[in-house]
Amino acid sequence: QSETILRENPQSVPAMFVRASALANGEANPPAALHQLQILRQYLEECGRENPANAIAREWYVRSLFQEMDVLQRLGRDAEVVRCVELVEQVIGPQPRMKVWPMFRLNRLDEAEAMIVATEKTGKWNRSALNSRGTLELQRFHRTPTYDIYKKMADLEPNGEIYQSNFGEAALV
Secondary structure, eight states: OHHHHHHHOTTOHHHHHHHHHIIIIISOOHHHHHHHHHHHHHHHHHHHHHOTTOHHHHHHHHHHHHHHHHHHHHTTOHHHHHHHHHHHHHHHOOOTHHHHHHHHHTTOHHHHHHHHHHHHHHTOSHHHHHHHHHHHHHHTTOHHHHHHHHHHHHHHOTTOHHHHHHHHHHHHO
């Protein structure tokens, strides 16, 4: 249906978004999805320049950036994921937690740590920040802090499979 709509109206934002989602998820074609998302982003950026007060275009822009980040992660293009987060931040404010894992994969551990600290300072996403800190310590081969952090997480969430698995891994390291 999105293709039919796009033939009739190539600038249909919902149709472009749905087409990109179908390409990424239904057809398992991340490169084609990324291309569609980049066309959508370009169009929405033009809309934003023409009318910065357009809240609907701004919402679609942020949604499309989240979809683009997902596709870029699948493609292993972490530097571009960080750039997308920066674009999201221009609209909705700082999102340091969203940069941590791409920074890990880019082996930019000091920058990842700065994002963890910034996340901790928000007082939100505490478990996510704690998990990220444990991963940082693991990547730096700091055995005792890794163990202590993952034990704390396991104690906080006794039925949490991921936390228990991380704790078990830390005990083995």
